[in-house]
Amino acid sequence: MASRSFKHTRSALSSSSDLGESNNLNNNSNNNNRPPPLPPPTVTFGRRTSSGRYISYSRDDLDSELGSGDLSGEFSNYTVQIPPTPDNQPMDPSISQKVEEQYVSSSLFTGGFNSVTRAHLMDKVIESETSHPQMAGAKGSSCSIPGCDAKVMSDERGNDILPCECDFKICRDCYIDAVKTGGGICPGCKEPYKSTDLDEVMGMGVENGRPLPLPPALGSMNKMERRLSLMRSTINPSKSVLMRSQTGDFDHNRWLFETKGTYGYGNAIWPKDGAFTGDHDDGVNEPQELISKPWRPLTRKLKIPAAVLSPYRLLICVRMVVLSLFLMWRIKNPNNDAIWLWGMSVVCELWFAFSWLLDQLPKLCPINRSTDLMVLKEKFETPTPNNPTGKSDLPGIDIFVSTADPEKEPPLVTANTILSILAADYPVEKLACYVSDDGGALLTFEAMAEAASFANLWVPFCRKHDIEPRNPESYFNLKRDPYKNKLRSDFVKDRRRVKREYDEFKVRINGLPDSIRRRSDAYHAREEIKAMKLQRQNANDEPVEQLKIPKATWMADGTHWPGTWMITGPEHTKGDHAGIIQVMLKPPSDEPLHGTSDDTSRLIDLTGIDIRLPLLVYVSREKRPGYDHNKKAGAMNALVRASAIMSNGPFILNLDCDHYIYNSQAMREGMCFMMDRGGDRLCYVQFPQRFEGIDPSDRYANHNTVFFDVNMRALDGLQGPVYVGTGCLFRRIALYGFDPPRSKEHEPGCCSCCFGRTKRPASVSSTPEENRALRMGDSDDEDMNMSLFPKKFGNSSFLVDSIPVAEYQGRPLADHPAVKNGRPPGALTIPRDLLDASTVAEAISVISCWYEDKTEWGNRVGWIYGSVTEDVVTGYRMHNRGWKSVYCVTKRDAFRGTAPINLTDRLHQVLRWATGSVEIFFSRNNAILASPRMKFLQRIAYLNVGIYPFTSIFLIVYCFLPALSLFSGQFIVQSLDVAFLTYLLVITLTLCMLAVLEIKWSGIELEEWWRNEQFWLIGGTSAHLAAVLQGLLKVVAGIEISFTLTSKSGGDDVDDEFADLYVVKWTSLMIPPIVIMMTNLIAIAVGFSRTIYSEIPQWSRLIGGVFFSFWVLAHLYPFAKGLMGRRGRTPTIVFVWSGLIAITISLLWVAIKPPEGSIGIGGGSFQFP
DSSP states (O other), rough: OOOEEEEOOSSSSEEOSSSSHHHHHHHHHHHHHHHHOOOOOOEEEEEEEETSSEEEEEEEHHHHHHHHHHSSTTSSSSSOOOBBBBBBOOOOOOOHHHHHHHHHHHEEEEETTEEEEEEEOOOOOSSSSSOOTTTTTTOOBBOOOOTOOOOBOOOOOOOOOOSSTOOOOOOOOHHHHHHHHTTTTTTTOOOOOOOOOHHHHHHSSGGGOOOOOOOOOOTOOHHHHHHHHHHHHHOTTTSSSSSEEEEOOOOOHHHHHHOOBBBTTTTTOBBBSSSSSSSSSSSOOOOOOHHHSSSOOSEEEEEEEEHHHHHHHHHHHHHHHHHHHHHHHHHSSSGGGGGHHHHHHHHHHHHHHHHHHHHHHGGGEEEEEEEEEEHHHHHSSSOOOTBBBBOOOOOEEEEEEEEOOOSSSSHHHHHHHHHHTTTTOOOOOGEEEEETTOOOOOHHEEEEEEEEHHHHHHHHHHHHHOOSOOOOHHTTTOOOOTTOOOOOTTTTHHHHHHHHHHHHHHHHHTTTHHHHHHHHHHHHHHHHHHHHHHHHHHHTTTTOOOOOOOOOOOOOOBOOOOOOOOOOTTTTTTBBBOEEEEEOOOOOOOSSSSOOOTTTTTOOBBTTTTTOOOOOEEEEOOOOOOOOOOOHHHHHHHHHHHHHHOOSSEEEEEEEEOOSSSTTTTTHHHHHHHSSSSSGEEEEEEOOOEESOTTTTTTTOOOOOIIIIHHHHHTTTTOOOOOSSSSSSEEEEHHHOOTTTTTTTTTTOTTSSOOHHHOOOGGGGGGGGGGGGBOSSSSSOOOOOGGGGHHOOSHHHHHHHHHHHHHTSSSOOOOOOTTOOOBOOOTTSSSSOOOOHHHHHHHHHTTTTTTTTTTTTTTBBSOOOOOOOHHHHHHHOOOOOOOOEOOOOOOOOOEEEEEOHHHHHHHHHHHHHHHHHHHHHHHOOGGOOOOOOOHHHHHHHHHHHGGGGGGGHHHHEEEEHHHHHHTTTTSSSSOOOOHHHHHHHHHHHHHHHHHHHHHHHHHOHHHHHHHHHHHHHHHHTHHHHHHHHHHHHHHHHHHOOOOOOEEOOOOOTTOOTTTGGOEEEEGGGGHHHHHHHHHHHHHHHHHHHHHHHOSSEEEOHHHHHHHHHHHHHHHHHHHHHHHSSSSEEEEEEEEHHHHHHHHHHHHHHHSSSOOOOOSSSGGTTTTOO
């Protein structure tokens, strides 16, 4: 494995390898062997004087004048445009740059703190051969130069490019050496090369022998400067060559293709019929067919029918009034016989009423939404005057997949998620997938490489036959007919072949741990033998001590893995390893690459199918002792920075490794919201979480449908749903901590309701520093303050320069007068920048452990640190700045994942969520301290997020009250009179009617609502209480407590899909619910015994106590069922013993404290009534 080093600073990188030499060689050969290139076409800007004359300005003159601000009001709506013609086509990047990109994709980049960034050229990434030309280590012909085992140059299809007519195979580096030091002589036939220009040689690989055109001469501009120059040319209407058509400004792109305008090389577009005669206000003649064309929105709001929503709101008000009257009655009518029982019950009921209010108020404004994918396609992927070829004008999306431990998160699950992403229905060139391996495991690395190799077959198969879902494991396990609605005659044959390949793929993935172990043992033994031989040679006849060589983990190409070793060693542990970046699949070509009928290397016929694959990058951030790496939030922020440098998609979709894309068009649906009118003020689009592998009865409410289909839809009618950690499409600029556009115009105020809003100018300086975000230009005339960026984002100039580009590319289309802060159509159809070594080396520097020091990362930029539930805090910060979010419920589930169906695992999951909520309550992220930009009801919703775990304290007490009532013979009220029963009946009926109406407008089932109520009590009496205790100890005493599994026992039935449901794992979280159940069961027995043996039975008190005890036990029934294990496996003696113990305790209670006036048990005088 070859290694190349890059000496770099945090802001700029320069390669110390032979890249610079090759570039100089190219320049020299260009000068010697071909005429000097024509000067690049320039764009001349014009200014109209008061006399009507036009004066031309060069770009330099224009920039200087615009910078002075003296002539901004004198510029007309006149531009000079050089449209694409057969003689003037957009320039493609040079082929030599593509070869450099291929070199980058075959290199493993490592580096970090106080270490040199190195690019390790890998012969192979996995044991098996790979054939896709985009994949790292793709198989190909080897160089014929003796001693060189590099791969020959290849084109986009993977075909060899041979610079000499003798077809001598030579790699790129050897070819450069032959030209540079060998006099341009072919090492094979010893004849001079006809062309010694690498660009021309690479052009030989293009069809018909036509070399691709060179890129425009841009002088010393780097790629980010080119992006910025493009953005500056379109970002401001006073400086733009693409005028905003929705404002009535003259749009020459549209005018050119729909009128009889003329153009020429370097000439201006001049209207023929006197368009600048002043007949209109701005002297513009808009084509009539464009004016009459109706504008269609991408999304619609579907309001809940008034017949459902009005009674729902009315019932909420009625229940609030009844609760108020009931609590007043309870306070005024104490139970003097048991004042302690009455006092505890009243306090609990007051808190329950408050908690119910916090939960119910945000549900006043539920809404539904729908998208129109046909309109999205029409606007962004249909030929128009601004986009004649119909190339996709959609913005790019970077998809983040996070994993940390291959033992807990199986690589096969992660690989299936990656495959579903690579096969998503979104423009291939606009998609990039980043896999964050926070454990730095070689197992994950090779599993991702295997997934990339299998994607060569799986992704085109999905495109050819329109497969859904595009997760192979889920698809091949579908229980419905897989052949339904399949029109192609070869579908059965293709499916059978792909299924066979997938079975082999699974075998390879599952065999990776053993394969890596055997390989490492073999290489380690070889190293030991070498060391012993060397030691014996140097020791002569002296006694030799046994050497101890660290047992490394070896990669497939025979080199050390730079990440975590299986047997940990220095700088190779989970918390101490170098940063790693591997481009598994290099960026695809800008144009579709269709399969051909003569391609015999593929298992299925892909004629006419696009075989390109999206960019796939493996990332493992650097970890070193002494640094706080901030768990998942830190890993996500590292991906944000690395992706900004490598692809800079203006939108980010984050997924857990077990959540795959179930609907291949989910990203398009999310993009409908982002690209619609007002979409520039959306920080994220949250999709609901849907789960597979849940038991049919959903015993522990794993589907969580009440939260995802009731609470989240209701929040969508306010400022937007909360961020729940996965399945969320972010606007990159919102993650950077910027205010939303036009934030001065949208200040809802602290006391405004969900509808209220005031439009008033707000000075940023008047906002407290904690709530003050980085400013973004509120209008097109204001630029972002770039001088503050290095302090906020770190001193990577490339990262800082990418920020305004991401902001611009994320704007919606300016195709309607109401669309503010838009971009012109066709602005994102330009080819992407190619990856080079310095770019990836810069990405290595921004994922190093020291990069975040003295920056705002984790504080106000990116994912927020300091909480177990970093997702809720991150969404809260965005809403606190005035951003909005949207809830996107698709007809076909967008994403699907897995959830723990085991009781203990579920309780620990709820414990983590509740612990994060307690941390939020005791932090500055408490909604009480929210800024005025957050709406009132949204503030209530976030306040409930931080308060709901504290309900467990009152819930525990209330669950013991029925037992205490039965033990003492008293009740929470003096007697069950008419007033109490009436209040109880009305409160219960209103609760039931509210549940029915919620089911009506949300679409959930009654059983799902009841399961949620049951697990609310189960979690409230176990995990929530533990979270409160843990949070209080952490805040008050600084003590952290973790609840871990102590013992494990359960079934081993591997054939049962839900076998894990019956596994019993003991945890201390189970103690409170068990005590509550046993206490209430014993209390019921005691209460019956007491009443039966009493001379004057108090049946009303017994009925009241027993009713509430049964209410508690009914809610805890799933918990009790979980303790029993598998049905039929619980011994009958357990139930017999339980009954005997309950009866014995009841009789013992009667014997110890017999009812007054009754005859005791002693003396043989015990009598049954």
